[in-house]
Amino acid sequence: MEGSSNAFPMNGGEGPHSYSRNSSGQRIFIERARKLIQEAVAEHLDIEAFSSSGVFLVADLGCSVGPNTLYAVSNVLQAVEQKCQSLGLDSQILEFQLFFNDHVGNDFNTLFRSLPADRRYHAAGVPGSFYGRLFPKSCLHFVHSSFTLHWLSGVPKEVQDKSSPAWNKGRIFYPSASEEVVKAYAAQFAKDMEVFLHARAQEVVLGGLMMLTCVTRHDGALHSEAFANRSLDLLESCLVDMVKKGTISEERMDEFNLPMYYASPQEMKEAVERNGRFSIKKMVELFEGSAEAYPLTRKTIASSWRAVLEGLLKEKMQLGDEMLDELFDLFTRKHDESSIFEFVRESSFTFVLLERSTTN
Amino acid sequence: MEGSSNAFPMNGGEGPHSYSRNSSGQRIFIERARKLIQEAVAEHLDIEAFSSSGVFLVADLGCSVGPNTLYAVSNVLQAVEQKCQSLGLDSQILEFQLFFNDHVGNDFNTLFRSLPADRRYHAAGVPGSFYGRLFPKSCLHFVHSSFTLHWLSGVPKEVQDKSSPAWNKGRIFYPSASEEVVKAYAAQFAKDMEVFLHARAQEVVLGGLMMLTCVTRHDGALHSEAFANRSLDLLESCLVDMVKKGTISEERMDEFNLPMYYASPQEMKEAVERNGRFSIKKMVELFEGSAEAYPLTRKTIASSWRAVLEGLLKEKMQLGDEMLDELFDLFTRKHDESSIFEFVRESSFTFVLLERSTTN
Incomplete structure (x- = not known):
């Protein structure tokens, strides 16, 4: 049930490069999501249908570790409790x-x-890729997944196949590729x-809700003009520099x-x-709308990417700690010199609220 | 929901002192439990009542980490599948x-x-003390707990209270105490x-089963004559020796x-x-019946106790690695010299099969 090709979690623990200490950017959008979750539950959750069983099951998919994890799900709980109260149901x-x-x-x-020790929920951890079944059929009432679906189950095979026209030689990503x-x-x-x-359709009860928060590219915008893509283009150019210097082999870069x-x-x-x-x-x-309003500074962008990508770069590119330091120092400098914030307007965050709505 | 007083898990990881590599003694009894689980499910599980929902929830309480963990629950699954087949139900x-x-x-x-990657179950980890609620009401169909209930939620307060007649000065355990x-x-x-x-009664569905495997002392036997107690008496005497030597303070021993x-x-x-x-x-x-039949050798007894108790001794007695080595070397020697195996016959293992049977 676990795909191995993309099993690189955010940096664990609570050290300086941990995701836990480098996810304040995501937090800002989770706070914005708070209001949307409340509205979603208030307007669309048929809590009366679910409350007869006395239990309400929530899943946070791709939860990672850190303050954001607990914040997001506590928003869902609070919204459900408010909905109960507004209907005169005893949420207790x-x-x-x-x-x-x-x-x-x-x-x-x-x-x-x-x-938290005083949590008012039963907690469970579920290991495995969400690109596959994780839960028994028809058991979940609310699914939440935030900043996760831009992670593919793995790199498309063709881009790593030398004989394919989609072979991505000398690059690590698609925005500036063929x-x-x-x-x-x-x-x-x-x-x-x-x-x-397909997996969620089996796991979510009829009438259950799914709230997805996604990093997106504005409809019609070029891939190369989206903010995250621009940023990762800079990372690619740092790696190209390191290949030129001989620090990283050309072959490893190609792979x-x-x-x-x-x-x-x-x-x-x-x-x-x-x-x-x-x-x-x-x-x-x-x-x-503007760079000024954008919550990430140049410094925090580089740290955020490091927390997110370090595990992947260590494992797949076999970069050691020194090489990672070199890479992310260079990355920070390139951000400083870049006009990257001009591209902010082509990036967006999309909140999608889905309801499991058919009996098939 | 988590009691902190006894939250000392078995040694993690897979190192030489890990529980994972020092739990072969327990395994033997889990294998004996296999047949009992099969009989329990075959004779007492009303699978037809449960199978209508299409899901079957199993909890392993105090699962620890290691091969035993997976072996025990796979026995339960296999038994349920066999029961389905015997009734002509499609277990798939x-x-x-x-x-x-x-x-x-x-x-x-x-x-x-x-x-295992090819497991045919959805897995979840549930952190917390089983001396409290862990799951929603009426959701579990089968609860398994093996070698766990001899762990108390904590040390009884009186034995650590200087003003109580039950103060356990100079000792770490009860078998030879007042x-x-x-x-x-x-x-x-x-x-x-x-x-x-009380907690399980709320969590287990009516008709659900609970299988407890417990290390016990034969009815009527003196505490001091049970095998595990004799063994821990030896541990106590090692600590007394270390107090006499000045390696451990008297105060720490008393506490x-x-x-x-x-x-x-x-x-x-x-x-x-x-x-x-x-x-x-x-x-x-x-x-x-006899020492010869007993599956633990003197050497494995000491290693087993180390895997089980090291975390507790480190945290509560503040023993460092060197002191732990000294303690368990002495412990192994005392086992070699002891007549401990004569006491095997006063120890027993008790399998209890319970059914959640009343509507209150």
């Missing part, structure tokens, strides 16, 4: 079970230690979404590609429609 | 969810990595069992006590009857 008789899911390599030990490479990544995203939605894809809201919508088991109750795209 | 339409529970300090990361100390331990066991059974109690089958029975929500479907006491 409702028992919550919260499932924290992430890859088997995620630091569940740290996650479990961070759970059209074939972009197509291979887009196809992988579509396929992964199919697997994701490595990032298993990520920033879809557009339209691509998300199409995936949901193809699956056919969920209806879109809400789809909100959020922008940052 | 039944989905299993397995909850692995242990203290929050248990090494869940290693446990999750050890789960009657007051023994009574305090027995009362703690009774209280803990009450909490344990430390083991949070364990080996109950008799009769005490188990009384606890179940006091709770009143479970009926005893089976209670089998197993003995080892």
